Amino acid sequence: MNLNRNDECWCGSKQKYKKCHIDFDKKVNSLQMKGFIVPSRDMIKNKEQIEGIKASAKINNSALDLIAERIKIGMNTEEINKIIHDYTISQGGIPAPLNFSGFPKSVCTSINEEICHGIPSEDIILKDGDIINVDVSTILNGYFSDASRMFMIGNVSEEDKRLVNVAKESLARGVAAVKPWGFIGDIGAAIKELTDENGYSVVRDFGGHGIGLEFHEDPFVSHIGEKGTGMILVPGMVFTIEPMINAGDYNLFVDEENDWTAITEDGSYSAQWEHTILVTENGVEIIAY
Template sequence: MMLSRNDICWCGSGLKYKKCHLEFDEKLISLRNKGYITPNRKLIKSKKQIEGIRESAKINNGLLDLISENIREGMTTQEIDDLAYNYTVSNGGIPATLNYDGFPKSICTSINNEVCHGIPSKDVILKSGDIINVDATTIFNGYYSDASRMFMIGEVSEEAKKLVNVAKECLEIGLEAVKPWGFLGDIGASIQEYAESKGYSVVRDFGGHGVGLDIHEEPFVNHFGKRGTDMILVPGMVFTIEPMINAGSYEVFIDEDNGWTAITEDGSLSAQWEHTVLVTEEGVEVISR
């Protein structure tokens, strides 16, 4: 729909188009005409939507803080899931993964060589030396937020500690690559370059994604690739950065028994950290961590 300068802007701000997104849209059109990939309006969140995502993130961040305080050796992953469900619901939220495409639990708990989508169980007991990723996604008033953290249980090997730390550094480097009017591909390229410089590999089969109005939206965020490629990043875009870093090969397979859990093909350790981020006029804001 074409708007005139004095029409109310499409973003819901209530301002006239000429005082809101006219210049923004003209820049996008110019880039599109030059052959660049640009986001459509669905991918650009309004101020109201961004605030809704931030409110959801308060619950999601609080949940991961609570897990940080309570996770321990001897705890079952089902106990972590129970903690997540009870906290989320008591704060007015909904665990987004529960029953999503048949996923049976409120969070994902991926241990050691499990890359992602580990399913909590009363039969899985955390032991000293384990590394575990806990991935939480929360719905609050229809808005979604998503983040994951790594935890080291008891006495962890130096190899495992290094992997966990490098995975976090990969996320931080990916954040630094987010620039308004820059390229989505710069995120993946910077992560891949750093991970491989440390002797690790980056999982190719999974990546980050748009989030906010649904659990998975466009764009898909690769954690490998080339600089200066893929979609143009513009203020108002919200997505996750969640590099999965393997100690060995990047190849993975899906557990046939549950149809969900991704596991390293060579049995090597894997680690992942995830943030939900907003592209701003100045750079990037971490919404959920």
């Protein structure tokens, strides 16, 4: 789309092109001409969209805070599902996982050797020493947000505490690697460097993803990237970073009974933390956590 300076900007801001994205486009086009991979326009969120995503994230963050207050030994994972579902609905939101591609619940609860997409059930009881990932995603007025946290139940072994903490630090390293006009490969490179140092592996079958107007958008965010490679990160991009770190090998299989839950092939434990982040002119803003 070729725009004149006084045309309305393509981003939907309703501002004139010359006051909005004209300089941005010149920079992006220059990089593309040099052979770099650049994001398409539909990956760039405008101010109104960013505010909508942030409002969704406010509910998402509070829902995870509720779980942090209430999670305990003896709780079944269906109780976690009910807390998330009821709270999200009470705030005017919609649980994004519910009925997404047939997923039957409002939240993912993945315990110990389960990597992701664990399905809540009254039959799954949290025990002393368990580690659990609670992955919450929210829709509010058509805007999506997504985040997950690990919870350590009761007396967790030092070995498993270390896994949880390294996984959390791997997310922090990935977020810190995000720079405006930097490379998407820098994220995975930072994550893999840390996990390699600690003798862990990074799951390769899943990664982060664009989010905001849909649950899963481009780009795919690999957690094993190579520094200085991949798509250029530009202000206005919104995506998740969500490394899944295994104590053993990175290989996995999907539970044949429910066709959802990913489990470590070698039975080792897995930990994951997830943020939704916004690339800004000066760095990065964590929206959902």
